[in-house]
Amino acid sequence: DSGVTQTPKHLITATGQRVTLRCSPRSGDLSVYWYQQSLDQGLQFLIQYYNGEERAKGNILERFSAQQFPDLHSELNLSSLELGDSALYFCASSVGGETGRGEQFFGPGTRLTVL
Amino acid sequence: DQQVKQNSPSLSVQEGRISILNCDYTNSMFDYFLWYKKYPAEGPTFLISISSIKDKNEDGRFTVFLNKSAKHLSLHIVPSQPGDSAVYFCAASPTGTASKLTFGTGTRLQVTL
Numbered sequence: 495d496s497g498v499t500q501t502p503k504h505l506i507t508a509t510g511q512r513v514t515l516r517c518s519p520r521s522g523d524l525s526v527y528w529y530q531q532s533l534d535q536g537l538q539f540l541i542q543y544y545n546g547e548e549r550a551k552g553n554i555l556e557r558f559s560a561q562q563f564p565d566l567h568s569e570l571n572l573s574s575l576e577l578g579d580s581a582l583y584f585c586a587s588s589v590g591g592e593t594g595r596g597e598q599f600f601g602p603g604t605r606l607t608v609l
Numbered sequence: 610d611q612q613v614k615q616n617s618p619s620l621s622v623q624e625g626r627i628s629i630l631n632c633d634y635t636n637s638m639f640d641y642f643l644w645y646k647k648y649p650a651e652g653p654t655f656l657i658s659i660s661s662i663k664d665k666n667e668d669g670r671f672t673v674f675l676n677k678s679a680k681h682l683s684l685h686i687v688p689s690q691p692g693d694s695a696v697y698f699c700a701a702s703p704t705g706t707a708s709k710l711t712f713g714t715g716t717r718l719q720v721t722l
Contacts, residue, residue: 600653
């Protein structure tokens with residue numbers, strides 16, 4: 495158990511809908527990262543928040559947005575969903591803002607299926 | 610454009626033998642490399658890392674080798690155990706933006722009895 499929790503575990507929805515994925519980082523971790531893993535693909539970095547502020551951005555679509563709240567949990571909002579958004583979405587956390595010199599701790603993921 | 614490549618989708622090794630997982634990268638700005646292991650229905654877990662100032666890092670049964678000139682790294686597991694059966698991801702981060710990890714597509718390792 496990494497200490498990172500993600501809810502829900504599974505989500506099935508229809509095209510055009512909007513969903514919110516939630517992540518609680520490990521106790522004491524200030525950074526939260528979101529990744530998308532499509533079928534047979536590596537994890538694609540979406541976005542990082544550090545202590546409530548956006549720190550780094552990857553290939554995140556404009557239909558997607560995220561935020562980190564004062565209690566450090568984070569939400570990833572996906573709107574106008576398309577079939578291609580079906581994927582595993584992972585959240586990770588780390589103590590500091592520059593994680594490459596350490597490690598990220600990953601949650602179990604949320605599997606999103608868009609029908 | 611796949612900047613981190615794991616060209617072997619799967620690998621099968623007998624228990625007790627050495628497992629060698631390979632990873633190639635194209636971005637010269639990458640200077641920190643990590644290996645993660647992933648079991649089904651779980652998130653990836655950090656295994657071992659290496660900075661570009663080194664060419665080898667060891668942690669128990671796991672050793673990572675980095676060949677900067679070839680832009681290649683490898684993970685050696687000796688001896689391999691059935692519990693090592695998992696998907697292994699190579700990841701890299703560039704100078705100055707260490708938080709943006711770029712992952713490979715993974716290699717599924719199966720350790721057989």
